Amino acid sequence: MRGYTHLAFALAAASSIQVLTHKDVLSLPVMVAGISALLPDIDHTDSLLGRKIKPISWLINKLLGHRTITHSLDFAIGLCVIILLTSKFSYWAWMFALGYITHLLLDSLTRTGIKLSMLRQNSTIGFKLVKTGGVVDTAIFIVCLLILSFL
Ligand SMILES: [Zn+2]
Numbered sequence: 097m098r099g100y101t102h103l104a105f106a107l108a109a110a111s112s113i114q115v116l117t118h119k120d121v122l123s124l125p126v127m128v129a130g131i132s133a134l135l136p137d138i139d140h141t142d143s144l145l146g147r148k149i150k151p152i153s154w155l156i157n158k159l160l161g162h163r164t165i166t167h168s169l170d171f172a173i174g175l176c177v178i179i180l181l182t183s184k185f186s187y188w189a190w191m192f193a194l195g196y197i198t199h200l201l202l203d204s205l206t207r208t209g210i211k212l213s214m215l216r217q218n219s220t221i222g223f224k225l226v227k228t229g230g231v232v233d234t235a236i237f238i239v240c241l242l243i244l245s246f247l
Contacts, residue, residue: 097202097226099134099144101233104240105202106133106195111247113194121247125191132195136166136203167203168214172196202226202236 146153209222
């Protein structure tokens with residue numbers, strides 16, 4: 097899934113929550129969700145976030161590869177739990193979790209998929225419903241933009 101789709105999906109989801117809870121759409125928690133939605137692809141130097149911090153992205157890619165630990169469900173849950181606990185379950189921490197988990201959710205729809213566990217070699221799950229950069233990827237992006245423009 098493309099970075100812009102991850103970003104738009106997380107922003108649409110976070111903004112929807114903001115509207116439902118009668119909070120401002122343009123806010124720090126929504127931005128946190130957007131940034132955390134880009135975070136798993138830090139292991140790819142051509143990703144939206146990877147291009148901004150190329151040396152760090154390159155190093156992570158060389159050490160870990162692409163779609164390994166950062167795309168593991170157990171790592172994501174552990175990271176989100178640590179952030180939630182250390183922030184005393186703050187609202188922005190929930191938005192961080194929202195962004196990160198939606199990234200994995202969308203990537204699980206692709207052929208490459210995600211890993212259920214970083215500790216198990218053959219735990220990849222990919223529903224093969226979406227081709228990165230394909231029609232469905234673009235359609236999800238456009239729907240998210242429409243939701244954002246509506247909000
Ligand atoms: Zn990804």
